[in-house]
Amino acid sequence: MASLLDLTAQGDVATIGDDAYLNRTLQLMTPQQLYELWERQQWQSQAIDLERDKEQWAELSEDAKEEHLWGLSSFFVGEERVTTQFSGLVMAYEDEQEEAFLTTQQVDEARHMQFFDRYYREVMGLDHDFIQERLAFVRKDVTDAFVELFDKRLVEMGRRLIDDPSDLEAKVDFVTAYHMVIEGTLALTGQHFMLDYYERNELLPGFAEGFGNIARDEHRHVAYGTWFLQQKCADPAMRERVQQTLAELLPLAAGVLVPKGYSLGDDYEFFGYTSQEQAEFAYSALTRRLKVIGVGMPTPSAA
Numbered sequence: 001m002a003s004l005l006d007l008t009a010q011g012d013v014a015t016i017g018d019d020a021y022l023n024r025t026l027q028l029m030t031p032q033q034l035y036e037l038w039e040r041q042q043w044q045s046q047a048i049d050l051e052r053d054k055e056q057w058a059e060l061s062e063d064a065k066e067e068h069l070w071g072l073s074s075f076f077v078g079e080e081r082v083t084t085q086f087s088g089l090v091m092a093y094e095d096e097q098e099e100a101f102l103t104t105q106q107v108d109e110a111r112h113m114q115f116f117d118r119y120y121r122e123v124m125g126l127d128h129d130f131i132q133e134r135l136a137f138v139r140k141d142v143t144d145a146f147v148e149l150f151d152k153r154l155v156e157m158g159r160r161l162i163d164d165p166s167d168l169e170a171k172v173d174f175v176t177a178y179h180m181v182i183e184g185t186l187a188l189t190g191q192h193f194m195l196d197y198y199e200r201n202e203l204l205p206g207f208a209e210g211f212g213n214i215a216r217d218e219h220r221h222v223a224y225g226t227w228f229l230q231q232k233c234a235d236p237a238m239r240e241r242v243q244q245t246l247a248e249l250l251p252l253a254a255g256v257l258v259p260k261g262y263s264l265g266d267d268y269e270f271f272g273y274t275s276q277e278q279a280e281f282a283y284s285a286l287t288r289r290l291k292v293i294g295v296g297m298p299t300p301s302a303a
């Protein structure tokens, strides 16, 4: 019989096409299995070859450079946020296997931030001395929705866990925000379309390699979040909490990648794909994960 890993990318049920599998009885990969998978999938952010990228970057028009810088900025700042705001969840581990997996996720997020930092430094030419100076520079590009989601809501949720790591409601809220909304709905959607764009156009191959590794890690992280919420959502009160958090945060997440000059609800394009195509991809991935967790999609009126 095929294992869940054979059926999915990295145990992430959003990559299952056959709806027959998608219900609460689906046995997900455990933190121990996900930890072992992580051991088999190491990569080095500092070793990816960026020479071809430097040549291609030098040939891009100023407008094209601006567009790439804008598109990547929320990912660079986002990786910094999810690295530095993760410690509360590590403190909230419930057994050694979960603790082992969660520490791997924090290392992954730091590696993702390091990859972006290296790319901005070596290819895009932001030659400041420190990561925080490059972050401050690219922050000019992030949207108000980004600031609300990553600087306010995520930080508050992380602090609640640090204050009391045994607070299960705080842990469910954090995983819903972090794994379901930020990684599952936002990051993996952007990554899907951007990777497709770079690969189809044979553009920035070093970036595509690193970003592909990042997306592989993100599926593994979301697999943990889905496993965790499936366990806790045996309790109807937790199911309701998850739905409420989603209803609050999904509209914010939808606003993160809206380009300058557009509002949420407008039709726009991101790396050649319509806002409608992106919304459908994000919606279908979230729906699949929620079916396995056993939570209904929040209705738009609740949001």
Ligand SMILES: [Fe+2]
Binding pocket: 079, 082, 108, 109, 112, 214, 218
């Ligand atoms: Fe990441």
Ligand SMILES: [Fe+2]
Binding pocket: 082, 109, 183, 217, 218, 221
């Ligand atoms: Fe992640």
